[in-house]
Amino acid sequence: MKSITTIFLALTVGFAAMAQTPGNVKYVYTEASGLNLIGKILEGTPNPYHRVDTCRYKGFTQSENTQVRCSAGLAVLFKTNSSTISVKSEYGYYNNAPNTMGISLRGYDLYIKKDGKWLYAASRAGNPESDAPLVLISGMDRSEKECMLYLPIYSEMYSVKIGVEEGATLDRLESPFRHRIGIFGSSYTHGISTSRPGMSYPMQLMRDTGLQILNLGCNGNCKMQPYFADVLADADVDALIFDAFSNPSADMIKERLFPFIEKIQKAHPDIPLIFMQTIYREARNFNPVTDSLEQAKMDMAAGLMKEAIRKYDNVYFIVPDTGKDAHESSVDGTHPSDMGYMAWARSIKKPILRILKKYGL
């Protein structure tokens, strides 16, 4: 067996092999938060790349604290005529889980507008152990481009600096995304098992619909906690979507659902609260105990949501259908790959748009 060094050699070689620093380019760096940082459910956090100010909101467990500081769902909008784009990062916490690609956990995902649509441009993992800048793309023509750069889903960023070549323009791009639609959810909403940050279903839905989605996905920790309800109550949102039945047990769903709805409705009496059924976990296929526990969660959610819709105004329930390739789209028995997230985003699109339309959104 090789020593611990090998893992780092492999990592280093991996990073190096993907590097493509163009010769003789002098980059000028600008802090991304000074451009247009979109996707934040709460503005005004002292660290602009934190989703929640963990000094202001209390009650989070250590892992929840870590997660709400991660930049999942955030993106920077800018315009540039630079032929190359580079990033300099300072990481706080970062994650290396083997069920998600490094590019998604610790990396960047660049889209550029082409013919009116966001088109994939480049994606690369950052190396938290190195100060070397990360060249995302080079060799572009010098026309001004509209860029959207997704930040890492499972890293806390102290600083993200966008580098363009000396003499090139770099300007804030006004957001073309409409409204403020918050999503509170589990690992599934967080984007675990994606290949890159832009492939979580909220980000896919955002590109597809033009709606601004504000992602408060927290891996394993979406349990309708009252302190998360505090955050959501304070958020300036036009609608809220919940992936609320993935993490809690059936009993917890029973205990927490109605108080959670009531707390949020007190703050947001007139906006739609859209609950989604949880995913079918492929770990159910050959384990009867897992199967029945998961089914109990789904049954509890379906039963209570039927009641909630009668009991409360503005409450909705969506049951997504991820289609015939669902079994093949599992990464680890719980989370789907990009393919499954695409199927999910497409499945919820019409029902969500139909609901939002009722509210003039």
Add this chain to the structure above:
Amino acid sequence: MKSITTIFLALTVGFAAMAQTPGNVKYVYTEASGLNLIGKILEGTPNPYHRVDTCRYKGFTQSENTQVRCSAGLAVLFKTNSSTISVKSEYGYYNNAPNTMGISLRGYDLYIKKDGKWLYAASRAGNPESDAPLVLISGMDRSEKECMLYLPIYSEMYSVKIGVEEGATLDRLESPFRHRIGIFGSSYTHGISTSRPGMSYPMQLMRDTGLQILNLGCNGNCKMQPYFADVLADADVDALIFDAFSNPSADMIKERLFPFIEKIQKAHPDIPLIFMQTIYREARNFNPVTDSLEQAKMDMAAGLMKEAIRKYDNVYFIVPDTGKDAHESSVDGTHPSDMGYMAWARSIKKPILRILKKYGL
């Protein structure tokens, strides 16, 4: 910035979080190669998990040497009535690239037959730094099951032991896969950017068609090298498929294609040689130089293949179409995610079956 320890803490926490060792189970382990190891293009390698005997075949570069020793495309077939399955591994080389999931690079992917079809059962990354066994699945009923366990795509395995609970059966499963179809290819065939070992397009094609695919994918190193032709010449195969235009430049394709075909036809005059066009790389979207270099490769391949089909018997050319979601399926500008590999496998299925049919396969 956190210290190097963090990365290992994160890895460890990641592994621990996914562990689910059932209490009080005593596992009995059997070396996987003593069961039914399928997918090898050459039999009789001293290490059964090596695809090529690198003492016998000479000329490989260091990275090629490493890659042909990796277990990409290999799977173990067995039957068991154990309620839980565990794996004990000894790793040689292993890879940690951020553009492929750890589960695929260093992990295992278990399918079990259900209603006559292979159904996803479980998948987990191994930890090369730990001797602890990896529990893949537990809590199954005690009926005898037909299992297919894919091995890591980018690790050299010294030993892979399958563990079942004491008293349970563990037997060799005869392969239901037909014929011996070799594939020589690039990273794309190797399975880079997959989420788990069973999601490379050759493995998807194998499950979908029932054909046995023998995967000689070598990341970055499929360049129609004469020493790879030696390996392919010695292989006992009914057909060969080539992803031969992804790694070489246009000039290299020109120089090497016909001699490569001739060398292989000398050994296998009567079997179909099926060449596939290379993938559209999403790195082309905004880089005109990359775009034109890639197009030159594709044009060279298409032009020469037209000539090759006239010049040689039994030579074929397939141009896959990965459909409308191709742009979204890129992981890193070069490799697609599972979604893109699924589209590729589906696109080549009919043309390949049509060709094989001519040969009674």
